[in-house]
Amino acid sequence: MKRIIIAGGGTGGHIFPAIAIANALKQQAPDTEILFIGAQGKMEMEKVPQAGYAIQGLDIAGFNRSSLIKNISLPYKLVKSFYQVRKIVNAFQPDAAVGVGGYSSFPVLRYAQSKGIPTFIHESNSFAGKSNILLGKNATEIFVASAGMEKFFPADKLLVTGNPVRKAIIQSAMARDEAIRFFGLDPNKTTVLVVGGSLGARSINEVVASHVTDLLSLDLQMIWQTGKNGADGYKERGKPFPNIWVDAFITEMDKAYAAADLVVSRAGAMSVAELCVAGKPVIFVPYPHAAEDHQTVNAKYLVNKEAAMLVKDEEVRVKLFSTIVQLAKDKQKQHELHERISQLAVTNADEVIATEILKHLK
Template identity: 70%
Template sequence: MSNRIIIAGGGTGGHIFPAIAIANAIRQQQPDTQFLFVGAKGKMEMERVPQAGYDIKGIDIAGFNRSSLFKNLSLPFKLIKSFFQVRSIISGFKPDAVIGVGGYSSFPVLRVAQQRNIPTFIHESNSFAGKSNILLGKKAVRVFVASEGMEKFFPAGKLQITGNPVRKSIAGADISRAEALAFFGLAENKKTILVVGGSLGARSINEAISSHVRDLATLNLQLIWQTGKTGAQAYKHRGDAISNIWVNDFIVEMEKGYAAADVVISRAGAMAVSELCVVKKPTVFVPYPFAAEDHQTMNAKYLVDKEAALMVKDDEVKAKLFPAITQLAMDEAKQEKLRNNIARLAVTNADDVIATEVLAYIKKNTAS
């Protein structure tokens, strides 16, 4: 009889893409495994997971809204409703195991599974664990983490350092620079800057890029600009009319974005860092300053200290980002140094390690 696994979480690409990578790795090892994803209604997982070929059910849950306290009045009701929805989903699907990858929907799904003694696994991609995962980790079978020192958040005996799962489409990509540039309609004889501020966007980065779009051509540079959803229309309007710029709110085939890029501007979320290590790209990181415990700055600083990346602080972006990325684009020796050093930090098999561990536990659990 085939295994049945629920994967819960989402909200951002940093949660969704590792979840899909784990599912793909499990399916590679055991093709008849049945999956059901559970996500938050209205979030990007409801679109991205079906695109990857998996079923997903949405639940009514949302996070705390810091910008509008009024919108938080409905949160307790949404949480209660989500627990009823999750109980129904788990009763109907009858999973052998549940994997949580972070995001709003992870908490009720893993909580209900643990109440029913269904084995639960957690993947924590960041160096600073979220409160929900810390709480859920106490009863999880195993907590997969990206880095050392996570004993301050989780029981030491449950920890396994695996690194972060990077999509096989990226880790195993075999796309030439020429092919990738043709996909974006850009020229082969110009240096290419890739800007990725995350699936929701990074306003400071986007505003800095927006103010310099006309300067790129004079420097013989071109741009692939993923704006994210926030403010996308204005940025598209700014860049669409310029021939050396490709602009959109999202790059579905990110492996082509990486293949086309000579240098990259990126936030320093855990998954962005993991992917950039794997694709070996010279990068200027702009850490999101409001991440919990400023962990994005910690992520970026770890690479900077190893001479594997450059960093510009968010409050210095307006003055320093464009000079930093254009200087890097012109300096091939610097690019080569960063490329070699970031490549040493790459982990390419995290998804396979997690898949092996989950399947082995299910087999042992069902046999006993």
């Protein structure tokens, strides 16, 4: 029996790939014992137990750029988290530690490396995070989404795997009409799915909120995931309209993708991977403050292949809604985007990663 720690989280973009890797490990080696380590108060503390795995939380936080005074306790939390990690790791005695990004992955993998425990990194983005770059020097193997990552990591440790996508999305066989009825909407109307990520995307949400009355006259309907931030206000705005389903979070994203005729989304690495697998026409609105502007890089990779559309965040107020309407009314464009984005899908990243981890532990 092998024991494996999976560390990281903070957003769905880290949590869901981590769960996909855990599921693949269990499928290939059913007696593997898996323990997640996350950050207290973050969404992994809810989502991981829902997926059937144990998780321990660290008292750790990232640097707060919007409120410097909130960073006063940061050194204390960092030191405390290393003591917590030492206690957890020594008690669990893992054979390996896997980092998927997020606050909690750094102290866990750093301590594991100091103990000589094999460590593995999954870097989902085209620009590696600073923590992963530091950890990569002593990692056993590094799994990346795309080629060209030698500028961040030792070339001999890299394996291009793509990004793990939830099995529910890969294996989804739900018909469009059935999925639309699941959200209480009309199968005869063109359906727009708007997702700004688990925390929300204010620029996208504000445009949607200002145009909810226009959707009815245009004979369009919307599945609107607002994200956590500001959710109550957006839900109040959308709920009076029969052609809008609105909530902070969509638990069953496979149904949302099945229902959608087109999608508006941020361009985080996992969103891009899921949309390729789902094969959906998409308008990307990259988050402009992502490190090294990597969301724009992610989106442009698809745009350059004529597999997606892009509206810059600073142009959202002027261009987004008209672009949505234009694509919603153009069935030929939808078909072309569907064909091209589907060719970029990777469906077995979780299995490849699990095989590589277990191979090193034999």
